[in-house]
Amino acid sequence: MALCSAILLPQNLGLNTNSLSEDFSPASPPPKEALEAQGNCRQPHRSKLASRRPRGRRPGGEELHLCGKTAIMGAFQPPKKAIFRGDVSVRIPLTPSECTEDRSTSQNASEAFTRVDSSGEMYGWSGELGSGLYYLIPFTTGCWLKKEKKHITEEAKLVCRGEKGELFLTKKFRSALSDIFDIIDLDGNGLISLDEYNFFELRTSGEKCDEDAWSICKENFDTKKNELTKQGFMDLNLMEANDREGDPSDLWVTLQSMGYNKALEMVEACPFVIDIYTEKCRPRIKAVHLGSGGLPFEKALCQSVIDKGDAKAMDSQENVFLHTYKSDFRITSVLENKSENKVVIHVNNELSKNCVNNRSLSIFAVELAPKSTTVCQHVMPMNERQEWVYNCVYSLVS
Structure with missing residues (x-):
């Protein structure tokens, strides 16, 4: 089990408003009929929660924009293909924005403690928020999600050579890459855009891929609608292995940055899917880069505890x-x-x-x-x- 948290911060980082804190029971998403009848919209967003970030790596988060005052529910659920073990707890403190148009509603924003277990059951938070821009920033309390101490007796192979000496990715490594692809495919369209790829790059190397480098990537690897396919992502990693003449050192840096150990087990990351439901307006939610030392999420967490x-x-x-x-x-x-x-x-x-x-x-x-x-x-x-x-x-x- 791991305790994971996320803070919803205002666009202007103001923290001079009140916040509440409540505990919630398991929640179910509104039925499809209710969504159609009430005009609610469902905006799925896939994100990685509480994976341990190496020192110096830039944190990421989600940007939620509401164009009007509305009842809202955030549902949290592990992916259908569970790629982590044990239970995951998710806490969402909501710090209201000073720049929201509807101050009366935003002043009553609450933080929620939700729980998601490995059975795939869905839990969530529901409440009412005013129009405005919010940031959802995942982090871990460190109670359960800690540095892996398991001793790996045998390191998994990432690449092998064929009869003619050509390199190829092992089945186990390809499976791990497939899971990583699904994690960084934030909009769930089966492709990776430049923005999504840059989350991966910032996470694993601390650098971004510019437009010129992305154009070269599209020329050499399989793409669709100017976005990288899963096969293209596999070939990109194979090229990296070939560039190093089969040395997997750089590949391991990537894998460990994504939460994998030397046995290719994801033990230091907890992926999950966010579904946002609203009653009166269509929400926009997208992943955003947050510069290191930028948003004071610890300050927001302190403020929520002081308030409640x-x-x-x-x-x-x-x-x-x-x-x-x-x-x-x-x-x-x-x-x-x-x-x-x-x-x-x-x-x-x-x-x-x-x-x-x-x-x-x-x-x-x-x-x-x-x-x-x-x-x-x-x-x-x-x-x-x-x-x-x-x-x-x-x-x-x-």
């Missing part, structure tokens, strides 16, 4: 606060230092039972700069089928 969680002054200090948000599935604590001095907070989770946190430590310390706020820890049950007790002691170190 319980606040407590630390050791009778008037300027140092502990904010705690609790739900049935997750606890998040945020530390806020309003003083002019640096403070150190000692955190002890030893009295908690059946709990796991994102720091993987029962005891740790957090250094908090003056006039700053930070996420202290996320806590989840280690086994959701058993009772879990959160009993954490926070103390201010003098």
Whole structure:
């Protein structure tokens, strides 16, 4: 199981509005008849959620545009071909936009905690949003989706040579490439556009493919409607193998950036499909590049906990606060230092039972700069089928 999150941020990154937090039960998409009768529209969007990004890689997200005030539901579901194991939890905090046309609706935007399991069951969030532009940014809390520690005894082969010495991709590698193709095919049309390919490039190499390079790519590999086909994508990787005379080092960099281990198992990425349903307007949703260090999603997460969680002054200090948000599935604590001095907070989770946190430590310390706020820890049950007790002691170190 992995705890994965996504923040919906406003276009202008304003964070001075209120946000709420609620937990939701499994949700089903509106039936087809209801969509046709009410004029609702369904805009599927495929995205990769909470895969671990190597240091320096630029994060990506989704841009959601609503042209009017509307009831909305976001449904989340693993792909039909499950390419990850275990359960996935998805949390969608919605931070309303200051640039929305309908302020009254956007002020009541909520964050939702949804749960998607590996059985393929669909869960989601529903509510009402005003017109405006929002960003949906996936990230992980780190409670369950951690660096893979499994020892791989035998590295999978990516390429082999035929009787005449020609290189070809192994069946297992082609299967992995097929899954990667489906992930980066964000609009689900069976082809990869330049924009979609650049998400792949930024993810795996940190660089973008320009128009000239894309034109050369289209001249040498199978395309349709100026977009790369799956066979073209396979041939592109075969060319890379040939350029390196069969050395798979660069191919492994690509695979590991996409969440695969040396056994060609996707263990550090959680793909999922987003379906957006609206009642009164047609939404537009597309993937966007977010420059590193750009959108302050941690600040938005802190703000949502401060707005909804319980606040407590630390050791009778008037300027140092502990904010705690609790739900049935997750606890998040945020530390806020309003003083002019640096403070150190000692955190002890030893009295908690059946709990796991994102720091993987029962005891740790957090250094908090003056006039700053930070996420202290996320806590989840280690086994959701058993009772879990959160009993954490926070103390201010003098």
